[in-house]
Amino acid sequence: MSSSDGHRSVVRGCRCSAGRSCQDPGRHPGDPAYDRLVFEFDGGLPGYELRYVPEVRSPGRGAPIDLRGAAFVEVRFRPATTHDSSGVSTLRTARDGGGMPALCDYQFAGGFEGYVRYGLGLEGTVPYRVTELAHPSRIAVDIAA
Template identity: 40%
Template sequence: MPGTPAHVAHPVRVPVTTAPRAALPVLVAVQVGDHPAEGFSRITFAFRGPTPSYRVGYVPQVVTEGRGDPVELPGTAYLSVRFSPAQAHDARGGRTADVPPAAVGYPTLLGWAAAGDFEGHLSFGLGLRSPDGGRVPVRLGEFTRPDGAHVVAVNVRRG
């Protein structure tokens, strides 16, 4: 008969199990510092668990994750810093790091703000001032703290 499934003499049963969910990297600290002797200002993002993937780039305006609302930042140039997968909350929805917006007032790094913690994407915006109106050179780095936290550093050239 057309369209009739073939008869299986010995059906095979395959148990369906879900793979264990890998833990998302969890943000535990954001810190800023100015290093005049080295010629840069730095903002670091420390994570418990694996180091998340990240993307850093200049944008005309930083917007929030999910909604797309503008994020208020000082300066004339803006960097978007986005981690994925990552989160800044625990299983009950409580914050895992203190991330209030901060005006820091360094020569080129003027401030930063959280831009979202939404569906495994965690983002921030940096407000910069460029002495010549262009883009400030940025250097990225990673390291592991003695307590095991994985850190992503964004270094912004001063002046």
């Protein structure tokens, strides 16, 4: 989990792609395939937490998020926001997507009191890894396919 210096990071959006981990520097050909979901931020990286949950719920109201898949991961960023000081959305990408081998679905679940939450619907309970990236500030989630 990363930490923040007290200001809110601004979530700009996320995008997904399929690949083979051998495309990553330092990995070896023949490593398993993965699906990658990348979250982009302005203002540096926020703190983050990913965990398997029975269902993903929206922050604040607690309403369940309808996700396709057999297993669900909740992604939380804090402190973070998805709107500017005028209340205008900062998201520049679709709020949902997926349709990949391991990543069936993802959705923006909401933001509340400095938390931003996404839900991931996966094909099953599989390993994932989180990588912090810079220029621009991003968090990449690689899901074993």
